[in-house]
Amino acid sequence: MSNPEKKEDSGVLETAVRGRTMAIPEQYDGSCDWDEWLEHLEDAAFVNDWNEAEKLKWLPLSLSQKARSTFRQLPPSIRSSYRSCVTSLKERLDPPSNAAVYRAELENRRRHAQESWSDISRDIRRLVEKAYPTLSDDAKDIIGLDKFLNTLDRPELVLLVKQRNPKNIEEAVRAALEVESFMIRPVPDPAKNETSSDISRLTSCLERMQLRLEDIGQRMQAFQPKQHDRRATRTAYVLPLRKGWTPRPKLRKTVKLNAPPSLGQDGGYVTTTRKDPHPGSDLMAVVGKIDGCPTNILIDTGSAVTLVQSGIPTEPWRNGNLLAADGTHLTVSGKRWAKLEIGNQAFTHPVVIVENLVQQALLGRDFLRRFGCTLNIADAVLQISGESVRLMEATTARRKVDVIIEEDVTLAPFTECCVMVRTISAGNSHGPWLLEQRPEGRLPVAVARAVVHPREGCVPVQLLNPSGDKVTIHQGKVVATIEVVDPLPLERSLKTHVALPTAIEKLLDEVAQRTTSEKLDKLRGLLTDFADVFSTYDGDLGRTTRTEHHINTGDAQPIRLCPRRIPWHFREQMDGLLTDMINKDIIEPSTSPWTAPVVLVKKKDGNVRFCVDFRKLNLVTKKDSYPLPRIDETIDTLAGAEWFSTLDLTSGYWQVPVAKEDREKTAFCTPKGLYQFKVMPFGLCNARATFQRVMDLTLTGLKWKKCLVYLDDIVIFGRTFQEHLNNLAEILQRIRQSGLKLKPAKCRLCAKEIPFLGHIVYRDGVRTNPSKTEKVASWPTPTSTSEVRTFLGLASYYRRFVKSFASIARPLHRLTE
Incomplete structure (x- = not known):
């Protein structure tokens, strides 16, 4: 007896043999996502021009052994239809998981060893799609970007990627790749084997002799009669740290020109020169890079070691102090191996970090000798490893003076502080000097531009951290530059004052009754920065971009309800409410087949509240199970904080847009015509879930740590006043975004x-x-079973504060049975 399934399969195989250009789909083995594989199968069907019957024939052949067994277990009625097979196989092979499972997997996702950024970004997108299937694409992009930034495994990588301000996960991946490739540096090898061949020794000897002759020639030029062109030099020494020892200039003779390249020997002396470039100087320099930073490097054959301005050393300097011949101390931060790029070549060489060095960098004899450099002063060319590098006059080097941080400074998010910094070689000039941030410094903070007057080499600097992360600037970091200026006198100074809206001033007046003027000034400055976050008039409503409200009614037919009668004495108020909502862009005219009746509810003040009866619509709407926070857990989290603030949104529901395709379902009829909501109205069954989702997305990463949110009620807390202000600034920034x-x-x-x-x-x-x-105490005595249930619900809200509440309330519960 023949097997019909085998005939079907053989027929497909024959078709595959005949069609030489046929696209063969890959097999599904359960390791990939079912939906992605199904798209692949559909693409192959499109290329091969398959109909439904041909796709049904190819489906079992495109499944692995286990998946094919599942296919053969399907009832014949299902196996006769391609669509039915696909639906049933998805239910069996890829059953829908709870979104909470995917959210937990997304939360715990970390970068694995040898995993590329592209792979992890792709997996994060997949998890976001599974964890938040109902969110908009923009909201998914925000969540995916935040999670990708959390997977960055090095703090410096996180900082550099965030500084590029990526807008989505694709930009973050590109930034991570670029930054990581820049951070990967070759590990320097301090040990350099000396050649043993006679040719190499002779070549080295000749090079040393040539450098020596050039050095002597330059020293002789310094004694020419034209004294004003002579460069001012200061000879410095590495001094042993012995008590009572004083420097002696004659010890310069102990320096040997043929000493091996080193950062100094214990108890030895190293000579160097300090230059003060001025117009007309004939000093020579090259343009290069040190650790990737563009730098003007001065060539100085009179210096035994290579010096650079203050940086971050990797090793401490233990070989004594650098002292100039005139007694001026040169402050040494330490030593490290640096990557020097000159011309088209890169070199790894030891350098000494000197804070009060006038030039950005100084190339000493140790570098020139080690890499076989030849200095041709006549042609202004530096020969280095066979390459000719053009020299320039050192007067083109920078004329500004750097200022450096003397101790570690930490700035909390969105804060600023004034610190004292030290200048490099600014002397005791009384200025005035113009202080500016270095454009190439790439500091994570902003430096205020100001005119300063150095006193004993120190000036004040105002630092601002505009980011949402804590920033630390380490000791020795160059934060700005200063240069001499000639300011013009001002005839008068203008004092500006930023006036806050009346509503915010009232809020500050209320705070002034319970805090000091100093704290109030800090709060005023914060509210001035975020004044746009507060509504200033009745129609000043926001409109979130985080997500939209969807009304999923499935295949339900439109529901049309007859309008209810509106009393004549309410008509005028109703017309006013409709006009007001149109002006606020809350409703718009509609041609929808759906319609719900309007209900006017009289308030205590005599006005009416505009309501729409959406109960019939809610019956056919699929419910959103997004959870609301537990009130008891929310409140318990606040214990231990010292300062609190509460924020409330202006008509929160009306700040959430309704998806355009679902607006017609919110239509309501009035005596003036049919209208529909553009924003989320009250009365929809999923409105609370949508709004809680909006707030959770807005405050992602801050909830439970710095704030709590229950629908439109936000509470911010902090242990100190400054911490509380920082937290408040972060929340206001998120609300603005x-x-x-x-x-x-x-x-x-x-x-x-x-x-x-x-x-x-x-x-x-x-x-x-x-x-x-x-x-609760003044509640009237219940007279019916329903009133007893109402009272029990009210009293149970505080049951945690009543010992043995269940025993006390048991008699009342019996009345409801």
Whole structure:
């Protein structure tokens, strides 16, 4: 008896043999995503021009043995349809997992050994798609970018990538690749084998003699009658650190020209020169790079070692102090191996780090001898390893003076501070000097431009950290430069004052009653920077870009309900409400087949509240199970903090847009016509879940650490006032980036205790809110079963504060049975 399945397979194989250009799909073995593989199969079907029947024939052949067994277990009714087979196989081979599982996997994702940035970014995109299937593409990009930055495994890599401000994960991958390739440097090998051949020794000897002759020639030129062209030199020594020892200039004779390249010997002396370039100077220099930084490097055959300006040494300097012949100390930070790039070649060579060096770098005899350099002063050419490098006059080198940090400085996010820094060779000039940030310094902080007057080599510098991360600047780091200026006198000075909106001023007045003027000034400065985050008038609403509200009704038919009768004495108020919502861009005219009735509810002040009855729509809407935080866990997290602030959004729901394809489902009928919502209205079953998702996305990485959020209620906390201000700045920055707006009248800032979710939160913990407990105490006696249930629900809110609450409430529960 023949097997029909075998005939089908053989027929497909014959087709594959006949069609020599046929695209054969890869087999599905369960290691890849089912949806991605299915797209691959569909692409192959498109290329081969397969119909549904041919795709059904190829489907089992494109499955691995295990997956094919699953296919053969399908009922014949399902195996007769390609679409039915695909759907059933997906349910069996790739069952839908809980999004929480993918979120946990995404949270714990780390970079594996030898894993490329492209691979990890691709996996992060896959996990984001699985963990947040209902979010918009923009929201997924934000989450994926944040997670990718968290996988960067080195702090310096994180800082350099974040400085490039990537907008999405693709830009972050490119930045990581570029930065990482730049950070990979060849490991220098200090040990250099000396050649033993006679030719090499003779060549080295001739080169030393040539350098010696050139050195003597330059020294003789220094004694020409034209004294003003002579370069001013200071001879420095490495002095042994012995008590009572004084420098003696005659010890210069102990320096040997044929000494091996070294950073100094214990108890020895190393000569160097310090140059003060001026117009007309004939000093020679080359343009090069030191550790990738463009630098003007002075050629000095009179210096025994190579010197560079202050940097970050890898080894301490233990060979004594550098002292000039006139008694001036040269401050040595240490020594390290540096990568020097001159011409088209790169060299690894030891350098001494000198803070008060006038030139950016000084190339000494140790480098010239080690790499066989030939200096041709007549032609202004430096021969190095067979390459000719053009020399330039040292007067083209920088004329600015660097200023360096004397001790480690740490700046919290979005803060600034004033620190004293030391200048390099600015002397005791009273200035004035112009202080500016070095454009090529790539500092993670901003330096304020100012005119300063150095005193004993020290000047004040204002540093600003504009990022959301803590930044540390280490001792010895060059943060700015200064140069002599001739400022013009000003006839008058203008004092500016930034006026804050009235609503924010009222908020500050409320804070002024419980804090000092110093703290109030800091808070005022913060609110001035974030004044645009607060609504200044009734229609000043934000519009978030984090996500949109979707109304998934599946295949349900549009629901059309008849309008309800509106009393005549409410018509005028209703018209005013409609006009107001149109002006605020909340609603728009509609031609939708859906319609829901309007309900006007009278408020205590005599006005009416505009409501739409969406109960029928909610019945056919698929529910969103996004969780809301537990109130008890939320409140317990605040224990131990000293300072609190609460923020409230201005009509929070109306700041979340409704997806364009779902707006017609929010249509409602009025005497003036049919309208639909452009933003999320009240009354939709999934509105709370969407809004909580918006807030969680906005405050990703800050929740539970610096703030808590329950729907539109945000509480910020901190152990100290400064920490609290820093946290508040971060939250306001996130709210600004999300396009949301706050209502100042409902905000409370910098308080020792605050009301939150029906409780009073303060330093020692939480307690009940007296205004809420008063309502429980004054609740009227229930007269029916439903009223008993209502009272139990109200009283249970504070059950954690009542010992043996269950036993006390048991008699009331029995009444509801």
